[in-house]
Amino acid sequence: MPITVDDAYLVPFLPATKPERMIDEPEIATIKELFISSIDRLQADFDEQKFVNYSPSKWVATKYGVDVMNIDEALDFLLYHEGYHCGYILALRHLV
Structure with a gap:
């Protein structure tokens, strides 16, 4: 399945990375929303049997x-x- 999260929220957290900057409140809110929406998307994809x-x-x-x-x-x-x-x-x- 293709990754649906923007690279800006994925690449800085890949293995062998380290924090490069502080994350501000608006970005934290966006990441929290991505966590929730990713779970909802996973459930929808699972229900649609996209992982056969x-x-x-x-x-x-x-x-x-x-x-x-x-x-x-x-x-x-x-x-x-x-x-x-x-x-x-x-x-x-x-x-x-």
């Missing part, structure tokens, strides 16, 4: 040692991956 021809992800298997062979496994991994980010955020908040 899901291609296994070699990147996930290489990076995390997990085989993601279909959309159900991808959704399970998504929860793990988001939890991973949440754990780091909570650890950083605790540190600060």
Whole structure:
């Protein structure tokens, strides 16, 4: 599936990147909206069975040692991956 989020909100957060600038309140609001609309789009695409021809992800298997062979496994991994980010955020908040 093509990525529907503008590169401006994707590229700065790819693996091996680091913060380059502060994000202001309007941009935070936009990112929050993208989070919600992306979930809604995922649900709509799932309901429309757009993932029937899901291609296994070699990147996930290489990076995390997990085989993601279909959309159900991808959704399970998504929860793990988001939890991973949440754990780091909570650890950083605790540190600060």
